[in-house]
Amino acid sequence: MHTAFCFFYVGFFLRMPVDVNPLAGMVAAFLMGLLVDVFYDSPGLHAMASVLFVFLRHYWLRLLTPQGGFDSGARPALTQYGSLWYLLYALPLVFIHHSVLFFTEAGGFQYFWTTAGKVFASMIYTVLVLIVLEIIRPPKRI
Amino acid sequence: MQRILLFIYQYRAFFTFLFLELISVALYVQNNSYTGARFFNSTNRLAVAINNFTYSIRDYFALRDINRTLAEENRLLREQLQQYRQGLLYARDPVIDSVRIHQYQFTSARVISNSVGRFTNFITIDRGLNDGVEPGMAVISPEGIVGKVKVSGNRFSVVTSLLNVDVMVSARLKRTGHFGTVQWDGVDPDYIPFKYLPRHVQPVVGDSIVTTGYSGIFPEDLMIGTIAEIQLAQGAPFYTIRVKLAQDFRRLSYVQVIRNRLLPEIDSLELRVPDFNQ
Structure with missing residues (x-):
């Protein structure tokens, strides 16, 4: 199958500080989505999925706050909070983002199984690349 | 308040x-409407610069393939030229209308961006309004049909690929002359379904599927592909046919854009018949 896409630009949204203003976050996501859309000839499609991504991330992070809360300005990083936490954080968001993207592009549910296959394959691909990027990131300055 | x-x-x-x-x-x-979005697509200047750069690198490595396709195309064109000369010799028409001979005008274009993995695939080419390329014109390659022009900038155009679930092209089983429709299902970029072939026809694996020319966009008898798989469900009115595309969309490099000079006349005639498109 020729179906797995890597939209690792969502890593940019995942790495935003936890206490980022949701309004600013969504505007950034909107602009980022439009930029991606320019190259995919799909104006609005990636912008739509990205805005939804950041909107949901805001509430998802509240549910996932570790004991003692986040430090102010902290970024949700794999090395800091553990890989299990990171997967729990990233997978559902990437899943929703990819579902919205592929089902909208397919124009509905008439190609359900093909589209679902694309969503899953791409989700795994994207998250794998994100994890690799998280691991090879140079250690933060102290 | x-x-x-x-x-x-x-x-x-x-x-x-x-x-x-x-x-x-x-x-x-x-x-998604035909004439929409002038700005946020890959005819945008920055996107064009980047796409141009990546494709110029790829072009270099694809030179051998490109040369082969061009040579093959030259051969085909010479062959056709000869056929037309012969045809003219024997033309019995009392008056030969020159517009009919020059009905289709060709423009050669280079592909600078292309995709095959999505449901709605698009191709960006390096010809636009300045070169006489306008939305609605047909795009073909030496091997088969490619798509229709969707948006044109001054120097570049975006083409809706045949590998796009929204595109339908009227097609014909070449051997018997029965017509149907090809429309991609988003699964495999090598295959396209051929729909609405009635069950009394007897298609064979390997039969050619060509364009009908009914829409006035594609000229008649252009290659689309060959039949790879035939199924006939119990009681179904139509065959389920999978066609192997003649053109491999993953290595598209040079294409031809076709203008039909008689299309306005065909369209205005059809408009005068009130129920024509129903």
């Missing part, structure tokens, strides 16, 4: 969300 404002302020994140999503949806819907 103040309470409404307070309410909006309290849920400002949600309203911003709603607002941005509405813009996105509006952009997307508008672009």
